[in-house]
Amino acid sequence: MFRRILIANRGEIALRILRACHEMGIEVVCVYSKADADAPYLRLADRAICIGEAPSKESYLNISRLISAAEIADVDAIHPGYGFLAERADFSAICRDCKIAFIGPSPEAMGKLGDKVECKRTAKAAKVPVFPGSDGAIEDVDEAAKIAEEIGYPVIIKASAGGGGRGMRVCRNEATLRSSIKAAEQEALASFGKGEVFLEKFLEHARHVEIQALGDSHGHAVHLFERDCSVQRRHQKIIEESPAPGVDRKKIINIGEGAVRLLKAAGYCGAATVEFLMDEKQNFYMLEVNTRVQVEHPVTEMVTGIDIVKMSIMVAAGEHLPIKQKDVQVRGHAIECRINAEDPARNFMPSAGTIETWQVPGGPGVRVDSHVVQGYRVPPNYDSMVGKLICHADDREQCIERTARALREFAVGPIKTTIPLQLGLMEQGDFRNGGVDIHFLERLLK
Numbered sequence: 001m002f003r004r005i006l007i008a009n010r011g012e013i014a015l016r017i018l019r020a021c022h023e024m025g026i027e028v029v030c031v032y033s034k035a036d037a038d039a040p041y042l043r044l045a046d047r048a049i050c051i052g053e054a055p056s057k058e059s060y061l062n063i064s065r066l067i068s069a070a071e072i073a074d075v076d077a078i079h080p081g082y083g084f085l086a087e088r089a090d091f092s093a094i095c096r097d098c099k100i101a102f103i104g105p106s107p108e109a110m111g112k113l114g115d116k117v118e119c120k121r122t123a124k125a126a127k128v129p130v131f132p133g134s135d136g137a138i139e140d141v142d143e144a145a146k147i148a149e150e151i152g153y154p155v156i157i158k159a160s161a162g163g164g165g166r167g168m169r170v171c172r173n174e175a176t177l178r179s180s181i182k183a184a185e186q187e188a189l190a191s192f193g194k195g196e197v198f199l200e201k202f203l204e205h206a207r208h209v210e211i212q213a214l215g216d217s218h219g220h221a222v223h224l225f226e227r228d229c230s231v232q233r234r235h236q237k238i239i240e241e242s243p244a245p246g247v248d249r250k251k252i253i254n255i256g257e258g259a260v261r262l263l264k265a266a267g268y269c270g271a272a273t274v275e276f277l278m279d280e281k282q283n284f285y286m287l288e289v290n291t292r293v294q295v296e297h298p299v300t301e302m303v304t305g306i307d308i309v310k311m312s313i314m315v316a317a318g319e320h321l322p323i324k325q326k327d328v329q330v331r332g333h334a335i336e337c338r339i340n341a342e343d344p345a346r347n348f349m350p351s352a353g354t355i356e357t358w359q360v361p362g363g364p365g366v367r368v369d370s371h372v373v374q375g376y377r378v379p380p381n382y383d384s385m386v387g388k389l390i391c392h393a394d395d396r397e398q399c400i401e402r403t404a405r406a407l408r409e410f411a412v413g414p415i416k417t418t419i420p421l422q423l424g425l426m427e428q429g430d431f432r433n434g435g436v437d438i439h440f441l442e443r444l445l446k
């Protein structure tokens, strides 16, 4: 096992990884930018190294500074967390070249699943359901128009290198399709350095259901069932839960097994999430694969009892996954609320500043993952998430009641947060019925 790990991240996920390391007897090196110099979790690290100025490009995204820190502190491995460098194949390759283990997939596996055209091809071969569309990248406009005619409008143009909703265009007729392809290619080239785009059938009403999976370096992989992440605004998830309400368990097992085949086909080591859209008839279509530990991983930890961060470290050290598929069982229900320092009443404007009041909920089935303490100043340089509330209970109804209770206990001020919005959702009819789609929140906020 590793002796010492550098955590190339900040905030709650840095603290989450630190906790896993310390329970495993692994020393922790934290890095921080000048904006995070006073972050209280740094005191828990065995060593903390300043890597630069506040802007991410000069600190958490600066590969040479991270590698320098890793060399100076003589670490065996780097955990990238989520965001920043987590899905950068070049960073995974540089770590390998420097003989530092990257806690995540190889650059090859990341390339296979991170590029959407390549990922869809691998998925199709592994019999994972995907949307009908162009087989690979669009070669010319006439060919695209022909495919669109076959699959029927509406269709969607997506950038192969895009993700999280960037570089997508919905086309409802041939004229729009013809005029959109060139523009989409140019936009993709400018934004992602790769102009490749592809076409697929556009699904209007859908739920976002994703499979958590884990692979090791010995060709073994398991899935940890699903999360429903349909409650979102502008591709930012607000609430995640597991199990997905009302979904046929056979269908979940089916796509879970598909996710496992996909990881095996890619030679994937580490934690991954395979994202799907589900239509009204509970048909699934794969969207993309996230090649990292996700923000919402605790939802799955609560219902399965499996520590995903510890697993990611173990498999990176070359150990066998200690679980077989039959060992993975779902118990009860879990809901996560992302607590963002944003004002829902002001179009979710970031609400940075000093947190004078920070009183967290507790009691049975309540988990708070946060780096915040009373008096903490939220730096304006990074994302606005100040913590996550994860509640677990025997069933969904009790979990909603528990989450509402915990949100009422949660006292944060004077900064504004998403807590009142989430409390409102726990009392909202459509959410309680479990039938919300990916457009539900944006409709509700109008």
Ligand code: MV4
Pocket (backbone or CB within 6 Å): 131, 156, 163, 164, 165, 166, 200, 201, 202, 203, 204, 206, 208, 232, 235, 275, 277, 287, 288, 438
């Ligand atoms: C789609 C889609 C409908 N049909 N693909 C958005 C993020 C990216 N991962 C893919 N996305 C979508 N792809 C087809 N063929 C609708 C979305 C989408 C969406 C997906 C998941 C969660 C929220 C979303 C919000 C708007 C659009």
